[in-house]
Amino acid sequence: MTAAVEVRVTQEAGIPVAALEGEIDLANAADVRGRIFDMVTNSVPGLVLDLSGVTYLDSRGVQLILELAERLKMRHLKFRVAMPEKSLVRRILLLTHVDAVVPLDTSVVQSLALMRDAQ
Amino acid sequence: MTPRVLVVDDDPALLEALPETIRLRMRGTAVETCASAAPALQQIADVDYDAIVSDIKMPGMDGLALLAQVRTLRPDTPVLLITGHGEHDLAIRSLRAGAYDYVQKPIDRDYFVASLGRAVQVRQLRRQIAEQQLALARHAGRLEETVQARTTELRRTIEQLRALTDVAAAIHGARGVDEVLHSVVDAACRLSGAELAVAGFYRGEGQAAMAMGEHWQTALAPERATAQVPVDTLAGVFAAICAGDRSPAQIPESVFAPLAPAAQNGGAASSFLALPIRGRDRQPLGAMILARPGGHAFTPEARVQIEALALQAAVALENTRLYERARGTAETLQRSLLPERLPEIPGVALSARYLPGNHEAVGGDWYDVLTLPNGQIGLVIGDVAGRGVLAAAIMGQLRNALRAYALEGNAPVTIAEQLARLVDERTMATLLYLIVDPETQTVRYLNLGHLPPLVLGPGGQVTRLDGGAPPLGVRGVAYREHTASLPAHSTILVYTDGLLEDRGRSIDEGLARLTDALVRYGEAPVDDLVDGVLASALDGRAAEDDVALVAVRLAPLNPDRLVMRLPAVPSSLAQMRQTLRRWLVVAGITAEDAYDITTAINEACANAIEHAYGPTDGTFECELSFVDGLLTATIRDIGRWRSARGQYRGHGLKLMEALMGKVEVISGPAGTAVQMRKSPARQGVRV
Numbered sequence: 001m002t003a004a005v006e007v008r009v010t011q012e013a014g015i016p017v018a019a020l021e022g023e024i025d026l027a028n029a030a031d032v033r034g035r036i037f038d039m040v041t042n043s044v045p046g047l048v049l050d051l052s053g054v055t056y057l058d059s060r061g062v063q064l065i066l067e068l069a070e071r072l073k074m075r076h077l078k079f080r081v082a083m084p085e086k087s088l089v090r091r092i093l094l095l096t097h098v099d100a101v102v103p104l105d106t107s108v109v110q111s112l113a114l115m116r117d118a119q
Numbered sequence: 120m121t122p123r124v125l126v127v128d129d130d131p132a133l134l135e136a137l138p139e140t141i142r143l144r145m146r147g148t149a150v151e152t153c154a155s156a157a158p159a160l161q162q163i164a165d166v167d168y169d170a171i172v173s174d175i176k177m178p179g180m181d182g183l184a185l186l187a188q189v190r191t192l193r194p195d196t197p198v199l200l201i202t203g204h205g206e207h208d209l210a211i212r213s214l215r216a217g218a219y220d221y222v223q224k225p226i227d228r229d230y231f232v233a234s235l236g237r238a239v240q241v242r243q244l245r246r247q248i249a250e251q252q253l254a255l256a257r258h259a260g261r262l263e264e265t266v267q268a269r270t271t272e273l274r275r276t277i278e279q280l281r282a283l284t285d286v287a288a289a290i291h292g293a294r295g296v297d298e299v300l301h302s303v304v305d306a307a308c309r310l311s312g313a314e315l316a317v318a319g320f321y322r323g324e325g326q327a328a329m330a331m332g333e334h335w336q337t338a339l340a341p342e343r344a345t346a347q348v349p350v351d352t353l354a355g356v357f358a359a360i361c362a363g364d365r366s367p368a369q370i371p372e373s374v375f376a377p378l379a380p381a382a383q384n385g386g387a388a389s390s391f392l393a394l395p396i397r398g399r400d401r402q403p404l405g406a407m408i409l410a411r412p413g414g415h416a417f418t419p420e421a422r423v424q425i426e427a428l429a430l431q432a433a434v435a436l437e438n439t440r441l442y443e444r445a446r447g448t449a450e451t452l453q454r455s456l457l458p459e460r461l462p463e464i465p466g467v468a469l470s471a472r473y474l475p476g477n478h479e480a481v482g483g484d485w486y487d488v489l490t491l492p493n494g495q496i497g498l499v500i501g502d503v504a505g506r507g508v509l510a511a512a513i514m515g516q517l518r519n520a521l522r523a524y525a526l527e528g529n530a531p532v533t534i535a536e537q538l539a540r541l542v543d544e545r546t547m548a549t550l551l552y553l554i555v556d557p558e559t560q561t562v563r564y565l566n567l568g569h570l571p572p573l574v575l576g577p578g579g580q581v582t583r584l585d586g587g588a589p590p591l592g593v594r595g596v597a598y599r600e601h602t603a604s605l606p607a608h609s610t611i612l613v614y615t616d617g618l619l620e621d622r623g624r625s626i627d628e629g630l631a632r633l634t635d636a637l638v639r640y641g642e643a644p645v646d647d648l649v650d651g652v653l654a655s656a657l658d659g660r661a662a663e664d665d666v667a668l669v670a671v672r673l674a675p676l677n678p679d680r681l682v683m684r685l686p687a688v689p690s691s692l693a694q695m696r697q698t699l700r701r702w703l704v705v706a707g708i709t710a711e712d713a714y715d716i717t718t719a720i721n722e723a724c725a726n727a728i729e730h731a732y733g734p735t736d737g738t739f740e741c742e743l744s745f746v747d748g749l750l751t752a753t754i755r756d757i758g759r760w761r762s763a764r765g766q767y768r769g770h771g772l773k774l775m776e777a778l779m780g781k782v783e784v785i786s787g788p789a790g791t792a793v794q795m796r797k798s799p800a801r802q803g804v805r806v
Binding site: 004022023025026027028056058059060062063088091092095096 | 491492493528689690692693696711714715717718721722725728729770771773774777778
């Protein structure tokens with residue numbers, strides 16, 4: 001059974017943006033990881049993960065972001081994660097020091113701008 | 120037989136001589152004498168003489184007068200008259216008057232003896248003929264009686280045959296073993312004059328277990344006898360009757376000893392008649408015992424009738440058994456599709472009932488309760504038109520498809536559209552799908568031709584959740600879901616039409632009754648509520664159609680304590696968080712603290728689920744208390760041993776420690792317990 005999470009993918013100026021919506025936990029983390037990994041090809045410059053719509057994220061979700069970061073780094077691809085400043089999900093990512101590995105932005109617009117600047 | 124002759128004469132010389140002659144010449148003849156006619160008549164009235172000899176000329180009544188009297192008194196007795204010499208006229212007159220002969224004086228003894236001898240002989244022959252005629256008449260009479268008796272017998276046989284036919288009709292019209300047995304015992308009493316009859320159907324395997332009461336289904340007539348004959352006693356007697364291949368007459372009287380007290384009914388000893396009921400393969404299906412108190416034995420006709428009855432009973436029981444097996448298949452199929460147990464969700468009381476109707480085939484009613492991926496509760500009830508294995512099979516398809524779509528997290532409208540594609544035009548099925556969200560206290564629902572859900576509010580008012588679409592099987596329908604709010608303490612009742620069906624009552628009347636019952640049992644625990652609603656809706660009648668009903672109540676959570684016991688599967692996490700968030704709100708904990716607590720507890724639960732992972736599903740328990748501002752959470756995986764592999768090295772433990780401060784992990788042989796404490800900020804209790 002799949003918990004209530006949706007993965008929506010869009011392209012902004014050639015950069016894929018994966019927007020997650022709902023709750024991410026043990027029940028669906030593996031499924032979400034698979035779906036995101038599938039869209040990360042060598043032809044893209046990087047990936048923006050939009051967690052604005054995530055209402056809950058547990059340590060499996062944290063694990064998922066760290067694994068994603070590691071994979072993209074190995075392939076020399078850029079990776080940024082976006083969520084509002086006041087988001088409770090951000091608190092979890094800060095507590096688990098994800099920000100030391102992946103830059104956390106406050107919006108997708110900011111992520112895309114910073115990713116383009118770095119190119 | 121000794122001939123008796125009476126001689127009447129006023130002449131003493133003749134009165135002496137004639138008897139002398141008769142005695143000498145007609146040996147063995149008894150002679151009596153009389154000196155005048157009047158006393159002679161007296162004697163003739165008393166004695167039936169074989170012949171009378173009388174002089175004509177006598178003082179007083181003469182011989183002719185005497186003859187006339189004798190002719191009326193004893194018309195068959197020959198009379199010989201004695202006339203004077205040459206008195207021919209008198210002789211002729213006497214013959215005309217009916218004398219057998221006349222003898223002239225002086226008496227020719229040879230002639231006299233010959234004539235008297237003939238008279239006696241004729242008289243005796245006549246008497247013989249009369250006797251033979253009488254015998255013949257008697258014989259004819261007896262013959263007549265025999266014919267009449269045979270006719271009566273034949274008529275009775277026809278009546279008995281007719282009675283047996285009526286009985287056969289009753290037995291074969293009976294539904295179920297119980298009805299068959301009852302019609303058998305009733306018929307047995309009517310056919311045989313028995314005052315007590317008991318029939319039993321053996322449900323066990325093999326003859327070894329026959330003496331055990333648990334394997335017998337019995338019926339007694341009259342009903343009052345039931346209390347007097349325990350079924351264990353009966354089983355022993357039945358087993359003895361079925362033992363071997365004895366005829367009823369070969370069953371020893373001692374077998375019935377245990378039944379004697381029940382059969383006695385006031386004194387005189389009872390006659391018993393017992394026989395096994397054997398099926399086509401001669402294997403005993405059951406047995407019957409009849410008793411007649413008061414020393415009345417069973418007639419041979421009754422025995423024949425009862426044997427015929429046993430044959431009818433055997434056919435009916437075999438058919439019933441076959442039918443029960445077929446029905447059992449459909450019932451098992453249907454039962455296997457109903458939830459074995461309802462999910463346990465703190466603060467959500469659930470109760471469901473399913474009552475098979477007394478219809479010959481099972482219906483297609485079903486219900487289902489699901490914990491959805493987001494922790495909300497999916498409630499399903501439906502009814503496939505038609506009955507039997509086919510309806511049960513369609514119901515199974517719908518139920519499984521709905522489960523799959525619902526557990527994928529699909530919206531009600533999407534689910535309905537998918538199901539509509541499964542059902543062809545020949546199938547008609549009603550369906551009600553509700554999503555109850557205890558956290559937001561709302562319900563989303565979609566009604567496809569089903570009876571409306573009823574909601575009993577906390578104030579005791581009942582509202583109908585209206586709005587819906589045609590049943591599944593109707594093409595081209597645009598589905599639309601509806602929403603309603605569910606205040607705390609609300610109870611939702613969903614049900615199938617079997618609950619309302621009652622000939623002579625409209626659905627509105629049925630709904631009004633149901634509403635009344637719902638209000639009446641509104642304060643009761645949900646288990647009592649569904650029982651109460653079921654009882655008052657059926658009002659003593661057996662449910663004609665299948666009945667399914669489910670009640671869901673949003674019960675208040677205790678702000679001091681929360682205990683959740685959940686299956687150790689990843690999908691339990693969402694439900695755990697749902698309930699936990701509800702409780703944290705009730706406990707008055709701020710949103711930010713609530714998020715931290717939820718995340719920490721979720722980590723501990725996720726670990727418990729991973730540890731409990733194994734070939735069979737385990738459970739885990741999450742217990743929280745909030746006393747004097749201190750929140751304590753304990754998460755245990757129950758009944759499972761695990762080796763300490765250091766699973767808490769990852770982010771989980773880090774998160775728990777960061778969010779809660781102190782985390783204790785206690786490993787024991789029965790499982791692992793994780794305990795966390797925190798003093799969260801409160802924002803004032805909200806219920």
